[in-house]
Amino acid sequence: MTVTGVQLQEYLAGLDYPVSREDLVRWAQENGASTAMLQMLHSLPVEQFESPDELNAALTTVS
Numbered sequence: 771m772t773v774t775g776v777q778l779q780e781y782l783a784g785l786d787y788p789v790s791r792e793d794l795v796r797w798a799q800e801n802g803a804s805t806a807m808l809q810m811l812h813s814l815p816v817e818q819f820e821s822p823d824e825l826n827a828a829l830t831t832v833s
Contacts, residue, residue: 781807788820
């Protein structure tokens with residue numbers, strides 16, 4: 771699944787960094803992310819993200 775910047779903004783708006791992978795998944799779920807997107811977030815190789823740029827870099831490895 772390819773994640774666009776617009777989708778990330780929609781599902782992760784208001785998220786504070788640093789954020790753990792589990793908190794990231796929970797936040798996306800609470801904001802209506804699809805099952806496919808939630809599964810992709812669960813598969814991220816990093817346990818914690820210090821910034822949106824770090825998250826975007828990790829997403830490119832699984833999308």
